[in-house]
Amino acid sequence: MSCLDCSQCSTDPCATEMLKIAEAEGIGTAWSRAAAQEPQCGFGTTGLCCRICMKGPCRIDPFGNGPQYGICGADRDTIVARHMVRMMASGAAAHSEHGRHIALALLHLSKGELKDYEIRDVEKLHAIAARHKVAVEGRELSEIVRDLADLTLWDFQNQDYSAPVNWLAASLPAPRLEKLGKLGLLPHNIDASVAQSMSRTHLGCDADPTNLILGGLRVALADLDGEMLATELSDALFGTPTPTVTRANLGVIKRDAINIAVNGHNPLLSEIICDIAADMEDEAKAVGATGFNVIGVCCTGNEVMVRRGIPLATNYLSQELPILTGALDAMILDVQCIMPSLPRVAECFHTQIITTDKQNKIAGATHVDFEEHHASENAKEILKLALSAYKRRDPKRINIPNLQNEAIVGFSTEAIVAALGKVNAEDPLAPLVDNIVAGNIQGAVLFAGCNNTKTQQDSAYLELAKALAARDILVLATGCAAGAYAKAGLMTQEATNTYAGPGLKAVLTAVGEAAGLGGPLPLVLHMGSCVDNSRAVSLATALANKLGKDISDLPIVASAPEAMTEKAVVIGTWAVTLGLPTHLGTMPPVAGSQVVADLLTTTAKELVGGYMMVETDPALAGEKIFAAIQERRAGLGLPTATWGPKAPASGLARM
Template sequence: MSEYKTIDVAATQMLDKAKEIGFLTTFDRAKAQEPRCTFGNTGICCRICLQGPCRILPKKPGGNKGVCGAADYTIVARNTVRYIAGGAAAHSDHGREIAETLLHTAEGKLKDYQVTDVDKLMYVAKNIGVETEGRDANAIAKDVASAALAEFGRINEAEELTWLKSYAPENTLNIWRKTTVMPSGINLSLAKLLHQTHVGNDSDPVNIIFGGLKVALCDIDGQHLATDLSDILFGTGVPVVTEANLGAIKADKVNIAVHGHNPLLSQMVVKAAKGMQDEAKAAGATGINLVGICCTGNEVLMREGVAIATNFATQELAVMTGAMDAMVVDVQCIMPSLRSAAECFHTKIVTTSPIMKIPGSYHYAFDEARAMDSAKEIIRLAIDAYKARDKAKVSIPNITNKVVAGFSLEAMLNIFKKVNPDNPIRVIADAIESGEIKGIAALIGCNNLKGTHDQNHTAIAQELAKNDVLLLAGGCSAQAHALAGMMNGEAVQQYAGEGLKKFYARLNAASGLTTDLPLMFHMGSCVDYSRMQVLVNMLAAEMGLDNSEVPYVVSAPEAMSEKAVAIGAWNVAYGNPTHVGVIAPTVGSQLVNDVVTKIAEDVFGGYFFWEPDAAKASARLIDILEERNWKNVMRK
């Protein structure tokens, strides 16, 4: 057993190397932070105003409330929804940037981008009510992009968010309307929530949580339009075969990692690299090798088949190989410590967003008007860095695993179509109704070093598969499975139960792919989770169920970011039981904790549960699926 908190053998090798050279990684820093402050850990520390921090000290006279009189439930509720605000702001701002790029592309202002997937454009346009008849693609794209941008500035509270109301089922929409969590504008909802949680404002925990849910619905709206518009600009994922783990970094090539979340630049880097292989050869390398980390990695994996180097917790370790020439980062989940890691080697860290700079790194202000030129300049920087690489410092773990990915919802439906051409979603409905599979689990979220890196992601996936649960995956969770060699057909043979194996055998016989389907369908980055929800919406309609009756569960074993809190919250509002593998900072208030883990079910059908133990979490997820199936049989 490794002395480090990871199950990844390649990561262990690089952690040994970091120790040798005296570089303290995130694994060391996580250890150094223990023990954590109990007040912060349970959510009862308030820093909303300068009289704070106030902590809840129940036994001290006067100490059971903050200076202003805020009780534990107010403090916990406010802290929780402010996480949601951070997450929704990140996702929707990502979406807004994609929408602006699509708009400028459609207006002919950007030479390096174009509408790539006209089918997706037509599908989205029809869904959101944009006229398509007799119009050219750019005119339609302009209206779709404008509709997306209108989501942000809308202030008329009588109007609703376009993406939400176009995709969510009527029953679900009505629940949101009745509970007043249906948003109108993204910016408005975010501002209102920050206002609502200002010192001396709302102290009603339920009202605060509903304000948070409204913003969580803005999160999925912003996510959904980001996905739709990225597909339109760069293409919708189709099945790809590639590899994952640090062995994807190649000693004889110029290695460039793309890391972060936004595909606007990374897509250009992939495109530019294709035409610059000779420049790399002239520098003495055998070519350019691109690898992905975190969700920018997922974006270029889905669309271009770029290999995965590693996921969030182990990003510094890609630098530790000594063979990483440049790491190009955009936004979200990028550790500031990458720069210090790079100092041990020749690696260039290149930041590209005006809101994400790291002192001491290279900043290439990304300008969509000269995207290709920027991409080329960055690649040349990497080629120059390669020339300065110290070969004596290179040690790349010889570990890669086969990955089959690229399963946009469209790609999945295309495969189901081969089994049932008239009604592809019926393929899953039939398998559930016949008891062949128990239901579907979405394996999502981040890495969190409060636990062991990737351990619970993989353990839960294996246990669910053994119990015939069909698995979807995304974000850093998907990468955990890919790194561990579970995202391929061999893993189905190794881990799936008999029912799930039969389901796969039927799909494999019909799929027409050159490889077997993987144990989990990788549906993209964490901004892409609406793909999973649309699948559930379709399944609910096909099975004649409410969303909250579908045997569907969500698991985020290592949730970490504010985005994860927002994602969890909209999943609950959509009716999905949602497992989180870290104890949430809601437990400091029994009332708030009960609202999100119990009462939420009565209102929305979905709820959270916290369970750090993989075996217990899997058992509960399976119980929930079985209970939903049983209720559905009884209802008939």
């Protein structure tokens, strides 16, 4: 394994400490494997390599000196467009499969078949029912749950092309629905959208890059539908997040406890693990531990963090590193963003790696089939494996970094509106709107996406958030972006006082104090896991409806500074389709086609109002995001600002 400069791998001191251990002991990590891949294939990086059929792989010479067509005759624009659409379809399949799992659990619950689950937020369930025009008055809860499960599953089954999926139709502003409908972009069926995307990109099918990308926009909206239903139904099932104080980074691992990490994206298992771990405390103490210590990794970690206050150990790219502490007894895996390397790293320690989904197994891991009908029994079996692993610990190898930061998390759309309601109970959104108009808040940015070894871990997130907050931009975050901010201590009141511009600081302080926090809201508002990007859409929709505008009119930008997965590609695409300027800090594989690049930037802006802007330099990205917000402010007739030192605020509006 090649020697790494660990300080250049991550901005997280815990990560660099663990990477030094890995380097010293010859244990491979994502960073060392990335170094071994250099130099990466330039054809693949630019999207000019095609492997759709077995005549290839074919590649296009980006400089025009070599082949300009694949064996079938596909040119660079067709090859790049097909590749991008396939990435979008895969991302949509991942998110929507998560949502299907939740919807099916609700269906089984409505029939009385799941003894370990219940509707924990009846008020949220009733709100969902009202939005979908499902009757509530005088009905049993199980009947309401059944109707919602049926209409949700219809989004995977409907064969009427003229009827858009239920969740989008019930959730987006009327002007946006009208625009998307006229363009033929509203999907009628999630599964059909994914299947059609794969079909049209097969050899001998769609070869028009414009038509292909329009199909990509459609499957991206199917992804958003899957995210919406997953988030909303999970809230009804497990509880809608409210502000809670917890902690983040590897220091949350405890030397004297049985440490179990939940990793992946689906809360159906992790919620039960938390319940059963509390019930099995005596068994943990019987083997000499103080109890079970459940910690989170990646988006499953975010799910239990925002609902239960479970501490977060780390985000995607550093998911191998908790094992290197020598004190992690088990890592429980469900689906998505899970590294196949985990069992190999665990071979060097006592840690038990446990897969739980029959469609997501890893060679070398122990598999326990998780089924909701036997959830508590499955959880007990898993926790007993962790108990057994704890007995095999080597105390001499324990090395837990002494760093963890406080994090105030749990800012669902409902929680944000409730906090604003403490300022103005009759019109909760008024304080936000009025302060945007006054310029105390210039706009908002949603940070989403992953980590990528092409970027120093978390660095772009941190630099951008600090720079934009200093210029009075409200910062929201989900997924691994949220994990970056939690680990670094930016989800605290102290961070608001340190980094927020005067206008933003005044607003966050007024709202936080009114909400009973005894100080400001945190600098970055944690909205949940990566499927919970839909919460930001809900908030934007509420603002658009209040103003009688479309989402594309609002001073809101999406940003994925370390984009990495196919899910990130499809999230960015639906953000564009909703009308949002969308920043990517990683170059997607489109550089080989100017036609596709133009479609996602200039043409998209003309067609749907949103557009992609790629900028790998965080300093320049901050300026571009700020400029995009100012463009939207100007379009609304609001006063604009320039990038530079922030002038003192003129005073709060209606606070």
